Amino acid sequence: MVAVKETVEQVKQLDVDQYKYGFSTELEVEKAPKGLSEDIVRFISMKKGEPSWMLDWRLDAFRRWKTMDEPQWARVHYPKIDFNDSYYYAAPKKNAAPKTLDDVDPAILETYKKLGIPLREQELLAGVQTSKIAVDAVFDSVSVVTTFKEELKKAGVIFCSISEAIKDHPDLVKKYLGSVVPVTDNYYATLNCAVFTDGSFVYIPEGTRCPMELSTYFRINEKNTGQFERTLIIAEKGSYVSYLEGCTAPQRDENQLHAAVVELVALDDAEIKYSTVQNWYPGDADGKGGIYNFVTKRGDCRGANSKISWTQVETGSAITWKYPSCILRGDNSRGEFYSIAVSNGYQQVDSGTKMIHLGKNTSSRIISKGISAGHSQNTYRGQVSAHRKATNARNFTNCDSLLIGETCGAHTVPYLESKNASAVFEHEATTSKISEDQLFYCRQRGLSAEEATALIVNGFVKDVLQQLPMEFAVEAQKLISISLEGSVG
Amino acid sequence: MSNIAPLKTEAEQALIAQGSGIAPDRKAAFERFLESGLPHRRVEAYHYTDLRALLKNAPPPAKAGGKVSVTSPLADIDADIITIVDGHYEASLSSTPPKGVTVKMVTTLADDGSAQKSVLSSDPVIALNAAFSDSALDIAIDAKTELVKPLIIRLVTTAAHASYPRVRITVGDHAKAFIVESHEGGVAGSLIDSVLEVRMGDHVVFDHLRLNVVDHAATVLTSFGGAMGKESLCRSHNFIVGGALSRHQIFFRFEGEQSKAEISSASLLNKKQHADSTLVVDHAVPECQSREFFAHVLDDESTGVFQGKIIVRPGAQQTDGKMMSRAIVLEDGATMNNKPELEIFADDVACGHGATVGALDEDLLFYLRARGLPKTEAEALMLQAFVGEALESIEHDGIRDVLEALAEQWLKARSA
DSSP: OHHHHHHHHHHHHOOGGGOTTOOOOOOOEEEOOSSOSHHHHHHHHHHTTOOHHHHHHHHHHHHHHHTOOOOOOSSOOOOOOOTTSSBSOEEETTOSOOSSGGGSOHHHHHHHHHHTOOOOHHHHHHSSOOOOEEEEEEETTEEEEEOSHHHHHHTTOEEEEHHHHHHHOHHHHHHHTTSSSOTTSSHHHHHHHHHOOBOEEEEEOTTOBOSSEEEEEEEOOSTTBOBOBEEEEEEOTTOEEEEEEEEEOOOOSSEEEEOOEEEEEEOTTOEEEEEEEEOOOOOOTTSOSEEEEEEEEEEEEOSTTOEEEEEEEEOOOSEEEEOOEEEEOSTTOEEEEEEEEEEOTTOEEEEOOEEEEOSTTOEEEEEEEEEEETTOEEEEEEEEEEOTTOTTOEEEEEEEEEEESSSOEEEEEEEEEEOOTTOEEEEEEEEEOOOHHHHHHHHHTTOOHHHHHHHHHHHHHHHHHTTSOHHHHHHHHHHHHHHTBTTBO | OTTSOOOOOHHHHHHHHHHTTOOHHHHHHHHHHHHHOSOOTTSGGGSSSOHHHHOOOOOOBOSSOOOOOOOOTTTTSOOEEEEEETTEEOGGGSOOOOTTEEEEEESOOTTSSHHHHOOOOOOHHHHHHHHHOOOEEEEEEOTTOBOSSOEEEEEEEOSSSEEOOEEEEEEOTTOEEEEEEEEEEOOTTOEEEEEEEEEEOSSOEEEEEEEEOOOTTOEEEEEEEEEEOTTOEEEEEEEEOOOSEEEEEEEEEEOSTTOEEEEEEEEEEOTTOEEEEEEEEEEOSSSOEEEEEEEEEEOTTOEEEEEEEEEEOTTOTTOEEEEEEEEEEOSTTOEEEEEEEEEEOOSSOEEEEEEEEEOOOHHHHHHHHHTTOOHHHHHHHHHHHHHHHHHTTOOOHHHHHHHHHHHHHHHHHHHO
């Protein structure tokens, strides 16, 4: 078929180097010595001025981590990671706890400006946009600034870096940290427990609807640095929050490690909406460099009638290993997972979700769209399980894969486990290329092959894009176009 | 913690003892088994059927066949019969092979070079069969031979020991045959680990049925390997009502273009039965079609497992693969584990899978009950229709009737 052949040719020529966030910023940084040891863990804890219970928690995690093996089950291949060949702490030097934006290194502000992240509150207020976003900007290992703090405080919302939370709200941190993703959950999560350097903390008090979207922007800047951030969001009874996460990294030849842990807790009647646009550097056209993205994200619908919704657009990273999950513990709780995973070049994606039904009348919905091009491998891996007491559990799963070109792969590995007679699970998956009929129809109406492909791909991912907050939907749509440039107009 | 070698289970220790002094031609296979030991839940292919935990003991292999006292449910079918008792070919209970079919025993079988060509994977259960089977039954169906009657291979277990039968079938070009692999007998503590390997030529029509009606206390591990040439059709069915622990694994490979495979299975399980259906369909060449349909009915505290994988190799364009797994869980104690996988390396394909797990449709049940049917009867009617879908593609009317009767009997016993 001519149209698709053209498309395939263009995808082949596609320069993955079009990654437009690949620049790096020259900054004076303070680093921990290279390598990983108990001393490094102590160093990080000391740098962050943490209380002793936190250090003990980290050391315990580190000792456990040393006894664990790297998981092998995912469909990703990479040379063995030398965990001693990386820096575990890197912070911009001028970061002596900036009070206002004016205290932040202008080079960092310039970086975020280049990335299109609004850190200046007035810019938003002066603009025509009606919605506001509070941003927590994490640069390498530390949070550099959190905006709109005052306004959020009025509403009773706590939005700060996790390091601040450990100091200012130790009771909340002690109560919830590690309660969703236990210290020994998996190899990378345990490593994160030992060496995490920063991340965001959100607490929404009872009955509060967070007045604006909260957002964290992660940027890895330094060479040879791993980023280990930790995010904890707690939504008290009857509260609501929408949280956005974005990430980029400079273009480098070596692989950098990113192992984050995100924990969400939703109590009775609370709702958390968590959206991610993941755009770490994917490596160059030959598959050299790029971020290894090993992330553990889990939400606990702890209270009755609570709801957690994950939406993700994955376009970056050399390797993605990520399964945002929901534990549906409260009766009538609901979990959702919407995902678009686009892979090109030599990217490898192994991503999906887990929906663990424990409470009565729990329901979950999974919509996953995978698009593979180039030499990439794109795997959906998802688990849905109903425990013995999960009466009337409901799940609907739909995973569709679209292949562009002969050298890529698309795989689906779902696990459906039911131990309850009243649970109803439905799963469907399809894999196809862009249909000739659809293309023919569009072209007949005067669209070029490229425009037609773009239109069809957009239609393919529409279900998920609709779930994203407005500000992100636009960015996500652009990202998908860039990731598939050459095939999408 | 994970660096410590796991302790050998009782069954593993027994197998290792049985393997000491094994014949040189079986040694490689035995070592393959030793490398992995009994597969456990951390081995992906055995995640839901942990043989380390489920296989309590491994009885010694039977030296000779015992006395057959069970009657086959297929006894009334007009068919040619081959009987294997406790892993040993029983000539007196077998009929003369029909014209165009040659049956012979081969005793040197392991690693004669055929292993490389085999579609059977390096699975530990298959390795165990290769190590302990003392002979293989080779059945050759000549080209252009069309068997009028089905050929039933009865695999009967008479006592609490192990048997490792291996049957290799070659089907010549333009041939047509229906082979039934009927697992019967069995007692508490008996173990059968059988392998059936079929090589199909071009333009072949081949039907296969694996029937498991063994005693509810027996263990049945069976593997079916199929490789087919071009423009052929293969239908493979599986029907399970028996066994405490049963696993049927199918490794199927398309080696010629424009062939079609239909694979279906029905499992009716109750009490503490555990039945695993594992399937790998390998589309190695373009333009082939596969259809898979698996139905599970789970009562009491039984466990059903379905693991299906469709692989589309690079270049296998125009592949059309559809896989469906449906399960009905009747009691809260029962468990269904479903894992339908797609692994696709070619772009011009249409592949899909669906999986459902649930209870019987309340609305339908209400409809039937409103018309005066008691609950158990209404359920039986619905379940019969549900299982019927997996049986309808069986070409042989007589055999299909037998299976439907077996399903009916199971449902009756349930309502009683």
